[in-house]
Amino acid sequence: MLWLALHLPQLALDLVAHGGSDNGAAIAIVEGPPQRRSVHAVNAEASQAGVRIGQKLSAAQAICPDLQWRLRRPEHEHEALQQLAACLYRVSAEVSVQAPQSVLIEAAASRKLFGGGAGVVEAVREILGALALSAQIGIAPTPAGAELAARLGDGSHALSRHALLRLIEGAPLALSGLSEASCALLSGSGLRLLGEVTRLPRDALARRIGRDDMNHLDRLVGACADRRVLYQPPRCFARRMEMPAAISNTQSLLFPLKRMLGDLALFLLAQDAGIQHYQLQFVHEKHAPSLLDIGLLHIERNAEVLFELMQERLDRFALPAPTIELCLRADQLLAYAPAQADLLSQRSDNRDTSERLLERLRARLGDEAICGIEVHAEHRPELASRPCALHVQAREPSPSYPAQSPAHDLATLSAARPNWLLATPRPIDDRQLRMLSGPERIESGWWDGADCRRDYYIAEDGHGRRVWVFHTLGQHTTWYLHGVFG
């Protein structure tokens, strides 16, 4: 067993920085009740100005007047850790979230897959980079040892038991993971390093620091079992991002949204799943949150495709008020089957599929703007053709064609039909017309009020077009243009 621990001391800061650029401002994350707020984390600028972790907020503001402070949101940190765990699930099957700031993974079993331990670390760093989180990575044969290594600093590796003992030897007491009371007691006794503690007589030490801390020391070296609760991937994705300032136009939301969709795509990849529907929630300061539902025709997990479609939808979406927070939810994960390429096909892969094209057109023009047409078994010409939803999967012509479907029989048995029809028949002067053939009587529909009794002719009009004209029975002088051949 070889455990890899990720320690994220800057987690709260990273989450705030996600939303936008903090361009050199000193930022501190504070926690505690309003009367006694204390600094939980500081960025480099604030640290340079003298703000320290554990300081009172009032003291920090006195030291650094430009300090921007945010309240710590433990639930957001929890979400971020869960998300990190979801992504790390791709690297290892054994992932454990150690609240509040660490994640553990078992790395030995994954070494072969990633081409050695360095490959595993590289994969982990890549995930961290994609999530824009900064973490210290430590490796050790025991979980508690790995956590200690990670706390000591980035890149502390103890690949063998001996190396682990050496690492424990030199670890400062403050980072040891022992309870605060024990740390105070031991440092009060003049001990500074963990190695000095482990050299003390065991029974005397046990009497002073209690059973939990003794167990912790045993777990560090692997002398006692260390069971961790393993991460189970959730079946939904929810992500929230705070904006650094209220944003009123949708264009400026594109950047954070792109990042969120990137997270979603990573998550989906780790789950080997896709989504067909997701929801964006825009939280406003003085307005009820507005929702944007995005439905897709097909199960998708490609970040670029998701972003492109979202962009088109967002263009047509009007924000009722400036947005201070964005939430993305995808509740239903669906099995994803990537499109399979044909080995012998000459089509190159970068070509779009008709599904993608339809998706794009719908996103921009609206769902109703694109349709197909179908034949309807009806004698009245205006009802014999109707728009229908497109079924893009049916790439092959339907097998029934041109077999016994009644609609088809109707179309072939009756006389020639034009390929264009006017939405409403237009009166036409019959002096322009030269009759070519006809008549064809169509008499139908007395039962539903749209009675039609017409004689249809094919004629040539003044432009040389072949047109389909009719007159109603009994009114031979008024001619109507109804269709065009051509």
Added chain:
Amino acid sequence: MRPVPAIEAILSTPALWRGRQGGDEGRRVLSSGWPELDALLPASGWPLGSLIEIGIAAPGCGECALFFPLWTRPPATNEPSSRAKPGSKARPSKPRRQSIATPALTQDLITLIDPPFLPYAPGWQQRDISLSRLWWISTGNERQRLWAAEQSLRSGVCAAVLLWPQQIQPNALRRLQLAAESSNALGLCFRPEQELAQPSHAPIRLHLRASAASWNIELIKCRGRTGGAKLIIPREPPPKAVIATPATGLQLQWSL
């Protein structure tokens, strides 16, 4: 004295463009289905991946019928000739069944972008065009129309993209041409005939006039040959109104 270079050496210079030489070598060509028209086109067919601009007097004067042979289904999947199709027996000389498109292409889409009339399903079906290939796109304005046309052309899943713009800027035509070149789609741009006076980037420009018995086509511009050629394609005779009486199977025909 400087040696005189051989004429072949001069002709093989890439910088030299020869008027009758097609610029589209290597492009797939699709027979138009009309032998008279094929004879006129430099590669004996429509070069795929190009924008074709057709000037028409009024929408519906045969601009789609000219391209129907491209889109009919291949003969292999055709139903036997038992179907009573008016007028089909009266066309012995028409070679459209022999020279139609490859099966792969007939599976591709035909997008109608804001057509001037409603596409009428029985009519398209009678012309052997599978309705599942037709996409009817209704857009709000000229900008969306051009966007939809460009997207369809670029996607590579469309066999043809049909567009009826009222006014179109030359740079928009250029965009459409580039989009068509990036795939194997035919962009068909039907414009009012008076617009043909304006220069355009489309590699093929036609002027189509319909009369009772024929289509008069003037090839205004065509990459690979000099323009100005005129051509008359006979139209199929007007279909008879056929009324089938199921009891006797007797077919009565009237003709004015």
